Amino acid sequence: MATISELKAVLKDTLEKRGTLGQIKARIRGEVFNALDDQSEPRPPLSRENLLINELIREYLEFNKYKYAASVLTAESGQPEVPLDRDFLVKELNVVEDPNSRSVPLLYGIVAQLLLSDREEKARQTFPGSSSLQLSRWNFGKAANQRRPMAAVSELARLEDPSIFQGIPR
Incomplete structure (x- = not known):
């Protein structure tokens, strides 16, 4: 017959494998926060x-x-x-999207574009004055119609280390 300790270990292992232990812990933390949160104190x-x-x-x-x-x-x-609304965010942030980037959060597209810009900047420094490289830098200062679209999903495939975005559907 299994001891209480063995049963606890099996239960914990099973919940971890199913991914529910993390959810349970997060829910408990959220409920504790809500219980401790002083609703009478106005937020800034x-x-x-x-x-x-x-x-x-x-x-x-x-x-x-x-x-x-x-x-x-x-x-x-x-x-x-x-x-x-996502369209509101796109307009407020002056972001240009393509159909592929609409399937992922805007933050993924912004980070992917910044990583791509960094890679292109390094290429410019390595090959200065090269007209064969059609490189453009994404710039928040440009008007939306002057920027290239945030092709987050298609550009991620070209990044040197796309493993940091493993969660993005391709």
Whole structure:
């Protein structure tokens, strides 16, 4: 007959393998936070920048099924319960999307584009003045119609180390 310790170990191992142990721990942390959160204390108003940044983070968390982390972010930051519309975010951030990049959070596209820009900048430094390289740098300062689209999914395949984006469907 199995001891209590052996049963605990088997149960813990099973929950870890199913991925539910992490979810249970995250839910407990979220519930503890909600219980300790003082609702009577008013939150400071969110700046426009913080609102947009929090929304990018929430979209990322929800895409990756980190729903308890997203709920804690929303509760703690004072972010509106209803997510901002993606088209609103695209316009506010002056981002150009292509059909492939709409399937992933905006944050993935922004990071992928910045990584690609860094790689292109290094190529420019290695091959200065080369007209054969059609390299362009993504720039927040340019108008949306002057920037190239955030081809996040297709550009990721060209990155030297796309393994950092393993969660993105291709």
